[in-house]
Amino acid sequence: MKAVTIKEIKTELQHLSNEELVNVCLQLAKFKKENKELLTYTLFEAANEEGFIETVKSEADILFDSINTNSYFYIKKSVRKIVRILKTNIRYSKKKETEIELLLYFCKKMLEIKPSIKNNVTLKNIYLREKLAIKKKLTSVHEDLQYDYTQQLSILSL
Template identity: 55%
Template sequence: MKAATVSQLKKELSFRSPGELLELCLRLSKFKKENKELLTYLLFESLDEEEYIQNIKTEIDLEFNAINTKNFFFIKKSVRKILRNIKKYSRYSLKKETEAELLLYFCSKLKDFKPSIKRNTTLLNLYQRQLVAVKKIISALHEDLQYDYELEVEELEGI
C-alpha cells in the first residue's frame, strides 16, 4: 500500500468535521511508524473495503514471487514478513471479515508454494497456527459468512 503525500492528507483532512478529526487522531496515536499508512487507509481506502483487500492480495502475490527459494531460512524469513504485513493491514481495517479473507488468502498461497512447506516443520506449524486463528475469527462472524469461510478452511486443511 502506497501512502498518500502530506499535501493530499492535509487536503482530505480539511473536508472532515472536528469530531471526525478527533476520532482519527486518537486512533492514529496508537500507532508509531505506520501513522501515514493508517491515515491513508482511514481517509481514502476505508470507503471501499473490497478494493483495499484486492490491493493487499496483489501485494501478497508480489511478495510471494520475490521470495528467495534457495533455502528454507530465507523462505521462513520472507513468509514471516508477509504475515506481519497482513496483520498490520488487518489492524488498520478493524474488520474481522477483512482479516479472515487476508489470512485465508495467505494460507492458500503458502499451501501452493513451491518448494512445499511439508518439508519444513516451522513453516507447516506457522500454516496450521494461521488456520486456527482464521477459525477463531470466523466463529465471531455472521452465520452466512461463517459457512462460506469454513468451506475454504476445510479445503485448506487437506494439506
Template identity: 50%
Template sequence: MKAVTLKQLKDELSHKSANELKELCLHLSRFKKENKELLTYLLFESHNEESYVASIKAQMDDQFEEINTKNYFFIRKTVRKILTQTKKYIRYSKNKETEASLLLHFCKKLKLMKPSIHQSQRLENVYFSQLKMATKAIEKLHEDLQYDFQIELDNITNA
C-alpha cells in the same frame, strides 16, 4: 517523557478546533510510516473494504512470487515478513471479515508454495497457527459469511 492515558488524550482532543486537529494529524503522520499508512487507510480505503482486501491480496501474491527458494531459512524469513505486513493491514481494518479473508489467502499461498512447507516444521507451525486464527475470526462472523468462509477453509485444508 511519559505518555498519558487514552482518556486524557481524548479529553484534550475534544478541546481542539478542527484546524488544530488537522495539524496534529499531519504532524503525527510525519513521524512514522505506520501512522501515515493508517491515515491513508482511514481517509481513502476504509469506505471500500473489498478493494482494500483485493489490493493487499495482490501485494501478497507479488511477495510470494519473489520468495528466494534456495533454502528454507530465506523462505521462513520472507514468509514471516509477509505475515507481519498482513497482520498490520488487518489491524488497520479491525474488520473480522477482512481478517478471515486475508489469513485464508495467506494460508492458501503458503500451502501451494514450492518447495513444500511440509519439509520445514517451522513453516508448518506458521501455517497451522494462521489457520487457527482464521478459524477464530470466521467464528465471529455472521452465519452466512461463516458458511462461505468455512467452504474456503475446507478447500484449503483438503487441497
C-alpha cells in the same frame, strides 16, 4: 516522557480547533510510517473495503513471488515478513471479515510455495497457526459467512 491515557488524549483533542486537529494528524503522519498508513486507510480506503482487500492481496502476491526459494531459511524469513505486513493491514481495518479473507488468502498462497511447506516444521507451524486464527475468528461473523469461510478453510489442508 510518560505517555498519557487514551481518555486523556481524547479529552484534550476535543478542545482543539479543526485546524489544530489537522496539524496534529499531519505531525503524526510525518512521525511514523504506520501512522501514515493508518491515516491513508482511514481517509481513502475505509469506504471501499473490497478494494482495500484486493490491494493487500496484490501486495502479498508480489511478496510471495519474490521469495527466495533456495533454502527454507529464506522462505521462513519472507513468510514471516508477509505475515507481519498482513497483520498490520488487518489491524487498520478492524473488520473480522477482512481478517478472515486475508488469512485465507495467505494460507492458500502458502500451499503454493515450492518447495512444499510440508517438508519444514517451522513453515508448517506458521501455516497451522494462521489456520487456527481463522477458525477462532469464524465465530464472530454472520452464519452465512461462517459457512462460506468454513468451506474455503476445509479446502486448505496439508
